[in-house]
């Protein structure tokens with residue numbers, strides 16, 4: 001009987017701990033919110049390579065994303081060889097910054113594994129951008145999907161296997177300048193208890 005009470009008390013304490021905010025206080029003292037609010041797309045980079053440990057953290061962040069039915073239909077290609085970055089820059093009309101970036105993470109997915117693939121991979125891509133910003137890096141989502149030509153350019157440059165589609169190419173590097181986040185909050189877009 002006593003053991004049961006202790007067990008219940010333990011589980012209750014754990015549940016409370018799990019629900020307790022990691023940080024209290026105003027947003028500027030909450031590192032997660034601070035990262036979200038200050039992130040902005042970074043398209044110019046210092047001539048400096050990115051440490052492999054930081055790239056691994058970006059990928060760990062990516063794979064921490066939620067996914068439909070927990071299928072995790074993502075795959076990631078890390079590119080840090082100049083000829084491949086240049087070749088991608090030449091082939092992708094809206095990703096010319098790859099020619100300056102020291103590396104890129106290409107977020108890919110498998111439609112066969114999940115019909116939610118591009119939603120799950122979008123969550124992973126946003127985690128890459130947020131993690132990069134939190135580590136003093138900068139990046140920008142450049143679209144491959146749903147453009148057939150851009151997807152083919154990425155596929156051929158990276159030798160992607162059949163059935164693996166590229167969602168986006170994220171050039172990553174140390175920012176050449178501090179990015180000013182856009183003010184996007186719009187109370188008019190919020191509707192309580194219905195429209």
Ligand SMILES: Cc1cc2nc3c(=O)[nH]c(=O)nc-3n(C[C@H](O)[C@H](O)[C@H](O)COP(=O)(O)O)c2cc1C
Pocket residue numbers: 039040041042043094095140141142143181182
């Ligand atoms: C689905 C998607 C596609 C995007 N494609 C490109 C792109 O091809 N090239 C680019 O420079 N930026 C691209 N962006 C970045 C947006 O332009 C950028 O997020 C937007 O202007 C808002 O700016 P912010 O990220 O600094 O808040 C894309 C972003 C998303 C979410």
